[in-house]
Amino acid sequence: MSWETGDHGTPEVRPAADLPRRTVVRPYMLTRGRTTSSLGVFELHAPVLALVVPGQLGRATPEDRMIVELCQTPMSVAELAARLHTPVGVVRVLVGDLVDARMVQVRQAGDRAEHRDVRLLERLLEGIRAL
Amino acid sequence: MHSEFAPPAPDTVPAPPAPGPTGLPVSMKIVVAGGYAVGKTTFVGTISEIEPLTTEADITVESLGVDFAGGVSTKTGTTVAMDFGRITLGPDMVLYLFGTPGQDRFLFLWDELVRGAVGGIVLVDTRRIEDCFPAVDYFEHLGIPFVVAVNLFNGVYRHHPREVREALAVPANVPVVLCDARNRLHVKETLVLLVEGALRRAQMAGAAV
Numbered sequence: 001m002s003w004e005t006g007d008h009g010t011p012e013v014r015p016a017a018d019l020p021r022r023t024v025v026r027p028y029m030l031t032r033g034r035t036t037s038s039l040g041v042f043e044l045h046a047p048v049l050a051l052v053v054p055g056q057l058g059r060a061t062p063e064d065r066m067i068v069e070l071c072q073t074p075m076s077v078a079e080l081a082a083r084l085h086t087p088v089g090v091v092r093v094l095v096g097d098l099v100d101a102r103m104v105q106v107r108q109a110g111d112r113a114e115h116r117d118v119r120l121l122e123r124l125l126e127g128i129r130a131l
Numbered sequence: 132m133h134s135e136f137a138p139p140a141p142d143t144v145p146a147p148p149a150p151g152p153t154g155l156p157v158s159m160k161i162v163v164a165g166g167y168a169v170g171k172t173t174f175v176g177t178i179s180e181i182e183p184l185t186t187e188a189d190i191t192v193e194s195l196g197v198d199f200a201g202g203v204s205t206k207t208g209t210t211v212a213m214d215f216g217r218i219t220l221g222p223d224m225v226l227y228l229f230g231t232p233g234q235d236r237f238l239f240l241w242d243e244l245v246r247g248a249v250g251g252i253v254l255v256d257t258r259r260i261e262d263c264f265p266a267v268d269y270f271e272h273l274g275i276p277f278v279v280a281v282n283l284f285n286g287v288y289r290h291h292p293r294e295v296r297e298a299l300a301v302p303a304n305v306p307v308v309l310c311d312a313r314n315r316l317h318v319k320e321t322l323v324l325l326v327e328g329a330l331r332r333a334q335m336a337g338a339a340v
Binding site for chain 2: 041043044045046047049074076078079081082083087088089105106107108114115116117118120121122123124125127128129130131
């Protein structure tokens with residue numbers, strides 16, 4: 001049931017350029033059909049940081065393992081999606097599960113209105129000027 | 132909770148690698164908008180510390196909020212690619228630049244892109260100046276700080292910024308600048324202008340409270 005053989009054709013008949021290193025599993029199979037996380041919609045630029053090292057994961061899916069590996073240093077939701085070759089909606093659900101499991105944490109900037117915070121905007125300006 | 136997880140027994144769990152809420156940098160976002168092929172990815176790539184990456188937004192599921200099969204998505208729908216880049220500004224702050232999908236028919240995706248954004252850069256190609264109207268309208272309507280940047284494709288410009296300003300009828304507080312999207316200094320100065328505007332606005336909002 002998880003193999004993509006339906007109306008989109010088999011991966012073999014696709015042009016090579018159209019074949020990212022994605023699994024042949026339909027993207028939302030990875031989330032068992034769920035399209036939202038219990039924690040709401042993470043912003044694209046929200047950074048994710050692992051709270052555990054991959055060795056602490058026990059039995060985990062390859063995707064969860066990769067997220068924990070990539071997030072040993074903070075990495076945004078959008079960047080995770082790009083590096084996993086997975087739609088961002090799927091990554092949000094997976095990250096939400098990992099937050100629930102206390103394997104990662106996410107910082108949601110919008111919740112804190114950080115983009116309108118004078119102190120942070122001053123810091124941003126200073127940082128861009130120094131580039 | 133993920134059923135696949137078999138968390139290690141409590142006594143074998145070492146302390147997490149010193150994260151805490153402060154372990155995560157502040158992440159800022161600026162949106163780069165404009166018509167199709169106006170140079171958005173070039174603009175992002177000029178200043179990004181990584182090659183611009185592409186992420187796919189799933190229209191059916193994410194932006195329309197439609198779930199066709201009662202909780203189980205059997206169709207993954209159309210995906211729209213968005214390019215983005217990253218600039219690390221220190222251990223405590225990182226800036227992401229997101230290019231909007233080029234075509235107007237994906238305008239509804241912008242709500243998602245713009246949420247939590249410091250502001251926007253509207254890139255203009257003076258040969259197709261009308262292509263940037265949706266972006267200008269969008270930022271104006273939502274009251275999001277933005278800068279209009281006239282992309283200099285061959286290092287030459289056909290229209291003075293004043294003419295572009297008149298054509299777009301943008302308010303006086305919106306900067307209109309010339310910017311070669313391949314020129315790092317131009318891109319940097321354009322970002323500085325945007326953040327200065329956003330900062331002024333935040334200061335005024337703070338003073339008004």
